[in-house]
Amino acid sequence: MGGAEGVKLLDEEGRRLDGRALNELRKCRIEAGVLKNANGSAYIELGRNKILVAVYGPREVHPRHEALPDRMLLRCKYSMLPFSVPDRKNPAPSRREVELSKVIREALEPAIFLEEYPRTTVDVYIEVIEADGSTRVASITAASVALADAGIPMRDLVAGVSVGKIEGKLAIDINGIEDQYGEGDMPIAMMPRLGEITLIQADGRFTRDEVVQALQMAREAIAKLYEEQKRALKEKYSRILEEVEGGEVVR
Numbered sequence: 001m002g003g004a005e006g007v008k009l010l011d012e013e014g015r016r017l018d019g020r021a022l023n024e025l026r027k028c029r030i031e032a033g034v035l036k037n038a039n040g041s042a043y044i045e046l047g048r049n050k051i052l053v054a055v056y057g058p059r060e061v062h063p064r065h066e067a068l069p070d071r072m073l074l075r076c077k078y079s080m081l082p083f084s085v086p087d088r089k090n091p092a093p094s095r096r097e098v099e100l101s102k103v104i105r106e107a108l109e110p111a112i113f114l115e116e117y118p119r120t121t122v123d124v125y126i127e128v129i130e131a132d133g134s135t136r137v138a139s140i141t142a143a144s145v146a147l148a149d150a151g152i153p154m155r156d157l158v159a160g161v162s163v164g165k166i167e168g169k170l171a172i173d174i175n176g177i178e179d180q181y182g183e184g185d186m187p188i189a190m191m192p193r194l195g196e197i198t199l200i201q202a203d204g205r206f207t208r209d210e211v212v213q214a215l216q217m218a219r220e221a222i223a224k225l226y227e228e229q230k231r232a233l234k235e236k237y238s239r240i241l242e243e244v245e246g247g248e249v250v251r
Helices: 097-110 134-147 176-181 206-251
Strands: 028-032 040-046 049-060 072-078 122-132 159-166 168-173 184-191 196-200
Touching: 028 134, 040 134, 049 206, 072 134, 097 122, 097 134, 097 176, 097 184, 097 196, 122 159, 122 176, 134 159, 134 184, 134 206, 159 176, 159 206, 168 206, 184 206
Parallel strands: 072 122
Antiparallel strands: 028 040, 040 049, 049 122, 159 168, 159 184, 184 196
16 A cells, blocks of 8 residues: 555555555654753754754843733744745745644644743744655744753753654654645654653544554654754853863963
């Protein structure tokens, strides 16, 4: 059995077109503190996805009437650059980008101590440089690191992964062609240390057992992404420590 429109997504040995097993993540690399002019920033490569995130704040809310008296206002803007996809994208914000901005914000909010900074805003700008499936969960993973890099008080980091359905089987971290021709997509985000889900959506049909299996697959994959998030943050602050210690030696 092939995917939609006869596209075969698994070979005879059950491996995917990019050679991965069904439960195998694409190669992931995260860097923290990549932008000098932002309060916090992060860059993620997940397979062929390349996403840059900048965080500004906490700062005064403009326009002022949007300020919340009892908590911080978190604003997220997800956008795909015109050259991020094979067919040039219109640079104007699409309906999908507006929707994903809201989805990403709602996935991040449970992790942030919003009440610590009333009447302020934190703005999260997400730029997709190259897209190859699962960009919303990759954006959440990177945005969480950027928020931590900005020193925003958080209960935990948030990491996300997609579980897809291809040729009747569940597959972790679906890429663009699997998203296009597969039978379903379930983006999931969690606070790994706390074990709390902050996002779960589903496009396609999944049985109850498949949902349970998908959540277990997601937990295992997110645990690996969590380690990469922590590594990126530790590496950034190790660099700062080296610079500080180096400066003391020079003096």
